[in-house]
Amino acid sequence: MAMGSCxxxxxxxxxxxxxxxxRGQGEGGYPTINSFNYGEELLFSHSGKPVIAYTQKTWKLxxxxxxxxxxxxxxxxxxxxIELVIAQSTGLLELQKGTYNAQDKIIKLHSEHVxxxxxxxxxxxxxxxxxxxLSYVVEMGTxxxxxxPHLRATLRKL
Numbered sequence: 001m002a003m004g005s006c007x008x009x010x011x012x013x014x015x016x017x018x019x020x021x022x023r024g025q026g027e028g029g030y031p032t033i034n035s036f037n038y039g040e041e042l043l044f045s046h047s048g049k050p051v052i053a054y055t056q057k058t059w060k061l062x063x064x065x066x067x068x069x070x071x072x073x074x075x076x077x078x079x080x081x082i083e084l085v086i087a088q089s090t091g092l093l094e095l096q097k098g099t100y101n102a103q104d105k106i107i108k109l110h111s112e113h114v115x116x117x118x119x120x121x122x123x124x125x126x127x128x129x130x131x132x133x134l135s136y137v138v139e140m141g142t143x144x145x146x147x148x149p150h151l152r153a154t155l156r157k158l
């Protein structure tokens with residue numbers, strides 16, 4: 001069902017600013033890899049249920065060659081807590097829990113479970129809307145490294 005063809009569930013109203021398609025650029029790095037830049041598109045949509053569907057895809061800036069993709073659901077609760085469940089194209093699965101602040105337009109998440117991952121032990125994500133730009137930072141911890149920055153991007157709504 002297309003976005004807007006059904007009523008917004010009251011549970012997701014505080015996060016309705018996310019709904020739509022966002023596009024921009026990001027950069028990635030980690031102690032064990034070379035840093036890189038990427039293009040990105042995020043889509044947040046709803047079906048009238050108390051969840052926001054999330055899909056993400058990234059590509060190499062020069063060639064447009066696909067890089068990473070993931071999909072999942074944001075599940076906000078009335079008490080300001082939120083869950084994010086994600087399946088990545090690499091096979092990695094995440095269950096993240098955290099909080100959202102609708103007034104400051106910030107969502108902070110930390111992994112409660114990372115599945116099907118040989119090295120990754122924990123992941124945190126922070127999304128923030130400032131001046132009509134949605135930015136995020138992803139931090140990752142592995143069996144060799146503590147939680148530290150891995151990805152950051154800034155996106156604008158199309």
